Amino acid sequence: MNVHESEKIAGILSKLGYGEAAEGEDADVVVFNTCCIRDNAERKAAGHIGMIKTEKKKNPSMIVAVVGCMTQQSGKAMALREKFPFIDIVLGTSNLAMLETYIPQVAASREKFVDIDENERPEVRENESFYRTSGTNAWLNIMYGCNNFCTYCIVPYVRGRERSRTKEAIKDEFMRLVDEGYPEITLLGQNVNSYGKDLYDGEYGFADLLEELAKTDGKRRIRFMTSHPKDFNRKLIDVIAEYPNICNNIHLPVQSGSNKILKLMNRHYTREYYLDTIAAIREKLPDCGITTDLMVGFPYEEESDFLDTMDIVEKVRYSNAFTFVYSMRNGTPAASMPQVDPEVAKDRIMRLIAKQNSITKELSKGYENKVFEVLCEDLSPSKTGFVCGRTDSGRLVTFPGDENLIGKFCDVRITRSQSASLFGETEV
Ligand code: SF4
Numbered sequence: 001m002n003v004h005e006s007e008k009i010a011g012i013l014s015k016l017g018y019g020e021a022a023e024g025e026d027a028d029v030v031v032f033n034t035c036c037i038r039d040n041a042e043r044k045a046a047g048h049i050g051m052i053k054t055e056k057k058k059n060p061s062m063i064v065a066v067v068g069c070m071t072q073q074s075g076k077a078m079a080l081r082e083k084f085p086f087i088d089i090v091l092g093t094s095n096l097a098m099l100e101t102y103i104p105q106v107a108a109s110r111e112k113f114v115d116i117d118e119n120e121r122p123e124v125r126e127n128e129s130f131y132r133t134s135g136t137n138a139w140l141n142i143m144y145g146c147n148n149f150c151t152y153c154i155v156p157y158v159r160g161r162e163r164s165r166t167k168e169a170i171k172d173e174f175m176r177l178v179d180e181g182y183p184e185i186t187l188l189g190q191n192v193n194s195y196g197k198d199l200y201d202g203e204y205g206f207a208d209l210l211e212e213l214a215k216t217d218g219k220r221r222i223r224f225m226t227s228h229p230k231d232f233n234r235k236l237i238d239v240i241a242e243y244p245n246i247c248n249n250i251h252l253p254v255q256s257g258s259n260k261i262l263k264l265m266n267r268h269y270t271r272e273y274y275l276d277t278i279a280a281i282r283e284k285l286p287d288c289g290i291t292t293d294l295m296v297g298f299p300y301e302e303e304s305d306f307l308d309t310m311d312i313v314e315k316v317r318y319s320n321a322f323t324f325v326y327s328m329r330n331g332t333p334a335a336s337m338p339q340v341d342p343e344v345a346k347d348r349i350m351r352l353i354a355k356q357n358s359i360t361k362e363l364s365k366g367y368e369n370k371v372f373e374v375l376c377e378d379l380s381p382s383k384t385g386f387v388c389g390r391t392d393s394g395r396l397v398t399f400p401g402d403e404n405l406i407g408k409f410c411d412v413r414i415t416r417s418q419s420a421s422l423f424g425e426t427e428v
Contacts, residue, residue: 004139011129025055029063034070038327056086065089072158090114094122138182146190151266151333187224193231207235214243223247230268241284249394253293257312258305289319289393297326297345299337321356364417374412376405397422
């Protein structure tokens with residue numbers, strides 16, 4: 001989501017006539033696209049903003065803007081301006097398009113701007129400019145915001161309530177991406193499964209949208225993220241099973257395997273419900289790569305709750321998992337709950353990572369000596385004369401090749417695996 005938002009920022013700058021600067025200090029405009037989902041991300045952003053002060057001193061005409069969800073937190077915009085008075089523009093999450101207006105004004109008059117929309121349901125803006133940087137994959141927003149209020153999460157406060165783009169606007173953008181030749185398109189939303197609820201009153205949902213897009217002629221892959229388990233329905237599984245161009249790769253964040261913790265997190269499902277959904281996916285999509293997000297150290301988490309999480313990891317056997325220690329976010333309900341000792345949380349995350357790594361390694365072995373269609377995405381960052389790409393199920397494969405293969409679908413025999421990495425040879 002943030003990468004795509006940076007593409008929108010770069011698109012606006014490009015429209016204004018700016019190009020990429022070789023180094024930070026050469027830049028006429030520096031835009032910080034911030035994230036506040038975790039304390040660490042917010043601290044990093046503040047650190048980077050602080051570091052630009054020296055550059056700005058050397059080049060006083062440099063325009064510095066701060067955007068993204070960090071600015072949308074209550075009182076944060078003004079606090080940022082006080083701490084870093086050299087900032088020229090501060091924009092809230094739904095005011096990004098105003099960069100196009102404010103940058104020329106700052107350049108002309110050195111006036112400063114703070115623009116934060118406090119509305120919970122800001123209007124969805126269309127016709128944004130993009131400067132796409134994601135290679136063979138194009139990101140496509142289908143909706144913004146979230147209604148779920150998980151008790152640890154700051155997103156609904158800083159990104160507002162769910163707003164779906166119209167199906168016509170999405171289909172138009174999808175067709176533009178098809179015309180531009182993207183072999184992979186990823187649909188984005190905080191909870192794609194509730195797409196359309198605000199617009200179509202239950203008459204048209206995510207499965208309908210996905211099916212319509214999958215019917216488009218031509219060879220390509222469609223991915224989507226992120227799904228909320230409570231809204232992931234059987235109709236969607238059927239659509240994925242029916243259309244081979246929809247990837248067999250589902251990211252279904254479970255967060256915890258303990259019913260007590262899931263309730264405290266306000267996740268609206270139980271471990272039993274989640275496991276039933278996984279069973280339904282496995283029945284119709286036996287080769288589906290299922291990934292997840294897992295959190296340890298949530299308030300009130302005891303050893304038995306953690307063992308429930310370890311148990312769900314063993315039962316589902318995720319192909320990969322993003323693992324996190326709970327990060328307290330001010331303004332969320334969980335911030336006022338009793339916190340878990342950081343040393344205990346640290347011990348749990350190490351055990352969880354070790355468990356998931358051993359499962360990933362075992363699953364990787366299962367790929368050996370089989371042939372998979374891989375979309376070649378880029379040159380290998382670590383091996384000269386090699387390229388890398390993904391299987392339909394989302395596994396990264398490295399194989400011999402050069403830039404001529406980028407964007408092409410290749411049949412690759414997996415010759416060996418190493419933890420999460422797969423290595424192979426193209427089949428002739
Ligand atoms: S579903 Fe929960 S975790 Fe995901 S963005 Fe919404 S509130 Fe945050």
